[in-house]
Amino acid sequence: MGRPVPHTDVMVILMGAPHESDQTTSVLRLLQAMLERGGRVQVWTCGYATHLTRQALGAAKQRNIASWTTSYPSTATLVQDLLAAFPDQLYWYGCQFCSDDRGVHDHVPEVILRRPSSFAANSAATGKTLMVGVI
Amino acid sequence: MHKPPDLPPAAPDPSPAAPDPSPAAPERPQVLAIVERAYRGAVEKQFVDALYLALELHRRLGGIDILLRGQAVTYAARDARVPPLRLGNRVVETLTDPRGDVRRLLDAGVRVYAEEPGLAAYGMDGEGRLLDQVRPMSADEAAARWSTYRMVCFL
Numbered sequence: 172m173g174r175p176v177p178h179t180d181v182m183v184i185l186m187g188a189p190h191e192s193d194q195t196t197s198v199l200r201l202l203q204a205m206l207e208r209g210g211r212v213q214v215w216t217c218g219y220a221t222h223l224t225r226q227a228l229g230a231a232k233q234r235n236i237a238s239w240t241t242s243y244p245s246t247a248t249l250v251q252d253l254l255a256a257f258p259d260q261l262y263w264y265g266c267q268f269c270s271d272d273r274g275v276h277d278h279v280p281e282v283i284l285r286r287p288s289s290f291a292a293n294s295a296a297t298g299k300t301l302m303v304g305v306i
Numbered sequence: 307m308h309k310p311p312d313l314p315p316a317a318p319d320p321s322p323a324a325p326d327p328s329p330a331a332p333e334r335p336q337v338l339a340i341v342e343r344a345y346r347g348a349v350e351k352q353f354v355d356a357l358y359l360a361l362e363l364h365r366r367l368g369g370i371d372i373l374l375r376g377q378a379v380t381y382a383a384r385d386a387r388v389p390p391l392r393l394g395n396r397v398v399e400t401l402t403d404p405r406g407d408v409r410r411l412l413d414a415g416v417r418v419y420a421e422e423p424g425l426a427a428y429g430m431d432g433e434g435r436l437l438d439q440v441r442p443m444s445a446d447e448a449a450a451r452w453s454t455y456r457m458v459c460f461l
Contacts, residue, residue, distance in 0.1 A: 189347055189350040190346060190347045190350050190351060191346055191347065192345065192346055192347065193345045193346070193347065193348050195347060195349055195350055196347070196348045196349045196391070196401070199349060199391070199393055200391065203392060203393055203394070223350075232352060232353075232354065233354075235353045235354075237353070237358075237410070238353065241353075241400060242400075243352045243353060243400045244396070244398065244400075246349060246350055249349065249393050249394070249396070249398070252393055252394035252395065252396045253393055253394040254394075255394060255395075256394030256395045257394070
């Protein structure tokens with residue numbers, strides 16, 4: 172028996188790679204807006220989107236030589252913040268296959284890794300599915 | 307009869323009018339950097355965007371000119387602001403700020419141009435829409451300038 176998947180209102184399948192467009196920014200804004208309205212949301216990352224939650228990113232980005240004391244949170248930290256702020260509303264899944272394919276073996280512990288064969292269970296446990304980007 | 311040995315070539319005239327064999331840096335930048343893909347990850351990149359790199363290239367390549375093209379012309383929009391972003395209980399105020407980047411480049415002496423078709427497409431061809439010192443340039447002139455640079459690159 173696989174892990175039960177809590178039912179959510181919306182499932183966001185995030186496939187697009189970070190650092191290419193403002194897609195990640197838009198998705199995080201969308202998540203925040205839905206969660207603030209009480210929505211329950213699950214995110215499933217595929218492809219390079221799995222890099223967003225790497226522990227190797229650290230809590231903050233590297234130092235900015237032009238602004239030495241400013242701290243810039245990493246995407247892993249921002250996802251952790253979201254999960255901490257909305258503990259019973261937001262779930263973050265990472266595709267095991269894509270993570271293996273791209274060398275992402277160090278997700279932050281809040282991320283639940285799922286094999287592609289489990290995808291149907293997640294898809295069945297949501298009201299609406301939104302697919303963002305392509306692998 | 308022996309032919310006399312060839313004389314070495316005459317030494318160059320050391321007169322003050324002779325050109326300096328090691329001229330100073332060229333008067334105008336030798337590199338044109340074109341930015342035409344805009345908004346590539348405000349959350350992921352934050353300060354580490356293409357214009358942050360451009361400032362380093364300016365320092366290390368002896369000066370660059372920048373041409374903003376397409377959507378990237380909005381990087382020079384005078385009145386644009388980057389709002390803070392609330393995520394969870396955190397307010398992120400360190401998102402990429404292209405206008406700030408352009409201002410820093412201008413302060414460092416970089417010449418920044420904005421291509422006119424992009425300005426028209428994004429409603430920025432009116433008076434006072436651009437940051438001071440950012441100069442509009444026609445597409446024809448931008449293309450004609452390529453041959454005047456040693457290097458043209460896309461950032």
